[in-house]
Amino acid sequence: xxxxxxxxxxxxTTRVAPEVLEAMLPxxxxxxxxxxxxxxxxxxxxxxxxxxxxxxxALLGAFPDEIIFTSCGTESDNxxxxxxxxxxxxxxxxxxxxxxxxxxxxxxxxxQKRGYHVEFVPVNNKGQLCLQALCxxxxxxxxxxxxxxxxxxxxxxxxxxxxxxxxxxxxxxFHTDAVQAVGKVPINLRQSEIDLLSLSGHKLHAPKxxxxxxxRRRTPFNQFMIGGxxxxxxxxxxxxxxxxxxxxxxxxxxxxxxxxxxxxxxRMRDHLEHELLSRCRxxxxxGNPPSRLPNTTNISFEYIEGESxxxxxxxxxxxxxxxxxxxxxxxxxxxxxxxxGVPYTAAHGSIRFSLSRYNTMEEMDYIVEKLPPIVEWxxxxxPFGRDK
Amino acid sequence: xxxxxxxxxDHFLHPRNVGEIENPxxxxxxxxxxxxxxxxxxxxxxxxxxxxxDVRFQTxxxxxxxxxxxxxxxxxxxxxxxxxxxxxxxxxxxxLGELPEExxxxxxxxxxxxxxxxxxxxxxxxxxxxxxxxxxxxxDPQGLDxxxxxxxxxxxxxxREVVKAxxxxxxxxVTHYCKAAGGCGGCRDEIADIIAAVRGExxxxxxxxxxxxxxxxxxxTNLQKIMKIQVAIDAEIAPALKADGGDLELVDVDGNTVSVxxxxxxxxxxxxHITLQRWVQAKLQELVSPDITVVEG
Numbered sequence: 001x002x003x004x005x006x007x008x009x010x011x012x013t014t015r016v017a018p019e020v021l022e023a024m025l026p027x028x029x030x031x032x033x034x035x036x037x038x039x040x041x042x043x044x045x046x047x048x049x050x051x052x053x054x055x056x057x058a059l060l061g062a063f064p065d066e067i068i069f070t071s072c073g074t075e076s077d078n079x080x081x082x083x084x085x086x087x088x089x090x091x092x093x094x095x096x097x098x099x100x101x102x103x104x105x106x107x108x109x110x111x112q113k114r115g116y117h118v119e120f121v122p123v124n125n126k127g128q129l130c131l132q133a134l135c136x137x138x139x140x141x142x143x144x145x146x147x148x149x150x151x152x153x154x155x156x157x158x159x160x161x162x163x164x165x166x167x168x169x170x171x172x173x174f175h176t177d178a179v180q181a182v183g184k185v186p187i188n189l190r191q192s193e194i195d196l197l198s199l200s201g202h203k204l205h206a207p208k209x210x211x212x213x214x215x216r217r218r219t220p221f222n223q224f225m226i227g228g229x230x231x232x233x234x235x236x237x238x239x240x241x242x243x244x245x246x247x248x249x250x251x252x253x254x255x256x257x258x259x260x261x262x263x264x265x266x267r268m269r270d271h272l273e274h275e276l277l278s279r280c281r282x283x284x285x286x287g288n289p290p291s292r293l294p295n296t297t298n299i300s301f302e303y304i305e306g307e308s309x310x311x312x313x314x315x316x317x318x319x320x321x322x323x324x325x326x327x328x329x330x331x332x333x334x335x336x337x338x339x340x341g342v343p344y345t346a347a348h349g350s351i352r353f354s355l356s357r358y359n360t361m362e363e364m365d366y367i368v369e370k371l372p373p374i375v376e377w378x379x380x381x382x383p384f385g386r387d388k
Numbered sequence: 389x390x391x392x393x394x395x396x397x398d399h400f401l402h403p404r405n406v407g408e409i410e411n412p413x414x415x416x417x418x419x420x421x422x423x424x425x426x427x428x429x430x431x432x433x434x435x436x437x438x439x440x441x442d443v444r445f446q447t448x449x450x451x452x453x454x455x456x457x458x459x460x461x462x463x464x465x466x467x468x469x470x471x472x473x474x475x476x477x478x479x480x481x482x483x484l485g486e487l488p489e490e491x492x493x494x495x496x497x498x499x500x501x502x503x504x505x506x507x508x509x510x511x512x513x514x515x516x517x518x519x520x521x522x523x524x525x526x527x528d529p530q531g532l533d534x535x536x537x538x539x540x541x542x543x544x545x546x547x548r549e550v551v552k553a554x555x556x557x558x559x560x561x562v563t564h565y566c567k568a569a570g571g572c573g574g575c576r577d578e579i580a581d582i583i584a585a586v587r588g589e590x591x592x593x594x595x596x597x598x599x600x601x602x603x604x605x606x607x608x609t610n611l612q613k614i615m616k617i618q619v620a621i622d623a624e625i626a627p628a629l630k631a632d633g634g635d636l637e638l639v640d641v642d643g644n645t646v647s648v649x650x651x652x653x654x655x656x657x658x659x660x661h662i663t664l665q666r667w668v669q670a671k672l673q674e675l676v677s678p679d680i681t682v683v684e685g
Contacts, residue, residue, distance in 0.1 A: 059466065286659070304451070307450035311400065325424045331540065331563070331570030344422040381406050381447040381454070384421050385429040 006363045010203075011152050011180060011296060012352035016246070017205040023249040024207070027242035029218055035239055045241055052248025055213055056150040059251040060197070061188035066229045068213045069244050073179040074103035075202030077146075079235070080106055080175040084144035085116065085316060087220035091143035091172070093117040097129055097158075100148050105335070111253075119143070124359035126288035127156040127340045127373040134268040136168055141171040149181035149197075153323055153336040153352055154287030155296025157185060164193035169256050173219065179203055179211075182291050183254035184261055195219045196363035205356070206250035206339075210243035224322045266294035267356050268364050272353060277369040280375045282385060286342055286350055295355040298323070300346035303385030304378040309351055312374040318367055323350040340363065345384070392451060393485035399429040399455035404462055407444045413437075418497055418517040419451075423467060423540055425449030425494065428609060429456050429501040430594025433469065440464050440472055452491040459483045460498040469509070475502055476553060477565075477663065492565045492579045496550060536578055539571025544582060557679065559583070577610055580643040584608070584679050591678075613676065614641045620675040621648075625668055636668065646672060 007015070021157045033042030035049055050064065057064040081094065081104065082325030096108055100122045119137040122130050127145065139143055150299040160176050167174040175196035183204040189197065196219065201368065209278045215221045215234070227236030251297045252262075278281050280314040282302040301309065306324025311322055325348060331337065333347035342350070353367070379385065392400070393607035409430035425448060432442035443465050445457045459480050464472040476494035481487045487495055500517050508515035534547035549566040550556060560580050561569045569579050608616070621638055628652075629636050639647040648668060669682040 044545075303421070303448065304447050305453075308400070308454060309452045311397075316403065331424065331567050331641075348421070348424050381403070381446060382448040383426060384448055 008353040009319045010356040011320050014205045016207050020246045020249045024242040025244040052244045053250045054247040057110045059255050061190050066214050070211040072211045073198050075209045076198030077103040083222040084173045086222040088143045093141040095119045095137045096146045097121045099336045125153045125341050129158050138170045144173045146175040149176045149178040152180050152246050154298045155293035156287050157291045201247040204250050206247040207243050208254045211245050262294050272364040279372040298352045301349040301375050302346045303382050304349045318368045321352045324348045365382050390488050394486045396455040400451040403458035405444050409444045414505045414509035415515040416501040418501045427452045427497050427501045429505045431505050432669040456480050456494040456498045460499045489564045493567050537568035537575045540567040543567035547582050619661040625671050646682050
């Protein structure tokens with residue numbers, strides 16, 4: 001049923017793995033108890049949640065008691081940053097980057113209105129963080145430094161371990177939005193200096209509506225959702241049991257498929273990228289190929305506009321995304337591409353392909369066959385970029 | 389995903405009249421690659437210069453920009469020039485069935501390119517629409533060609549035109565129709581003032597035509613507006629609420645959006661929301677400006 005679409009928009013969301021769905025189903029029907037209940041019928045669910053917690057911890061190289069289940073990546077990001085400010089009220093500064101996900105950027109803009117000082121670290125034209133600038137911004141006023149592990153648009157991997165060190169040298173906490181990185185890059189939190197890490201279920205073949213926040217042992221934490229005693233008293237609200245169980249199973253699968261993600265998926269991505277670049281003139285990769293997620297490529301087709309490309313691809317059943325202004329309903333192209341200084345001639349025509357282990361090489365060849373004529377067709381129509 | 393009509397998709401996937409005309413009688417060019425959309429229109433007219441015999445276009449833009457350009461060419465091909473002169477962006481949108489609000493600027497771009505081409509045909513200008521870039525002898529006593537939105541180079545004249553032609557009320561409307569304030573948003577207040585001024589002129593025009601041109605109301609400055617709002621609250625609104633054991637304070641004014649906080653018996657009252665929306669807003673619209681909306685801050 002999903003086969004009539006060639007889905008290469010996995011950084012937006014992923015399909016729920018069949019194994020994940022299977023693991024979840026009993027918790028929608030027979031096993032509907034409340035894990036907080038005293039009776040066996042409800043109480044037995046608690047064990048399932050703890051099992052899921054252990055699986056997520058294993059994927060991250062963390063201890064189970066460092067994992068808090070949340071409702072999404074955005075909640076995890078909000079909880080982490082707000083907690084860092086609440087637990088260190090003397091420090092009123094946040095340092096983050098210009099290329100963060102809106103979950104962090106939007107919050108930071110609100111924090112500015114609330115009187116906090118926020119610094120946005122620039123990136124170079126490859127999208128790599130300027131560590132030197134960051135060093136100059138982090139100081140003894142900084143409560144938290146928040147830098148994404150991998151960028152959702154370009155797939156760029158940021159030097160977060162170095163950033164964590166810089167944060168700690170200044171007595172600040174370090175948070176990373178690892179929503180795109182989990183399952184795609186090696187993560188061993190026990191060997192890291194990361195204090196807080198956000199992840200989202202639906203980016204790794206679990207359902208939407210569940211996420212997790214890693215809070216390092218002994219890191220001060222103030223709860224974001226206030227109410228009952230769930231999640232060690234750190235995140236109130238009756239647990240989303242089926243989704244938490246699903247996330248646990250997805251974490252297990254991510255670990256099992258880790259080498260495939262780094263191997264076969266990366267090869268498909270490289271093939272797609274190489275073929276498209278060789279078949280389309282005036283095309284360029286946005287981002288830093290040596291340091292990218294294995295599943296992502298962001299290519300600009302200059303002088304044409306992204307929404308037009310996407311809708312033509314859509315006619316062929318190919319689902320991708322774009323950093324162009326028109327697709328978002330905003331009038332400016334992606335903030336990430338603008339922060340990288342990608343010229344407008346290219347930013348408007350950027351297309352992101354993000355793969356998953358469910359893609360095949362045949363699908364890549366199908367895209368390679370369908371896309372170049374679309375590019376040519378739109379170029380024919382465009383008043384710009386003519387060779388004449 | 390946008391909710392495009394079948395007709396929009398048809399004109400996007402199968403655009404009519406794409407291409408160039410060699411030795412055209414007129415060209416009209418609007419937009420640029422930075423803005424994210426652009427349209428170049430080529431016209432060929434008959435020997436009497438009465439009828440548009442051929443039209444072609446090149447466009448850079450999203451599906452609705454391509455569809456709008458295609459629709460425009462269908463609307464004017466074979467038509468008398470006099471008829472083409474009356475084409476508006478709404479005609480283009482209507483031809484396509486409907487455009488999403490956020491995409492109305494695509495239809496405006498079509499109209500502008502046509503107007504530029506027709507001006508070019510009359511021998512006025514080079515067919516290019518450029519903002520804030522005029523000849524020295526260009527007569528602009530009211531400064532309407534000054535750029536208001538720097539992100540998208542939109543002039544006060546253009547904002548006034550889209551507000552008037554499409555009966556727009558809010559800054560968001562203006563953004564949808566001509567992109568102004570769609571970038572950094574630094575010009576939002578100024579656009580709100582322009583909308584208020586245009587609407588004020590329209591109202592004054594219908595109510596009292598005895599007024600001289602100089603008598604058209606000037607837009608309030610933000611400070612004037614805030615002071616007027618505060619006076620209205622202190623003199624009229626708060627006393628009325630106090631009579632019922634309630635009170636209200638002004639929290640913020642952002643353009644035409646006024647945030648207030650209910651206090652005393654009003655706070656937490658189930659009908660407080662309705663009180664705010666209906667009564668306070670009506671009062672402020674009456675006493676300060678018809679464009680005001682009230683929110684609970």
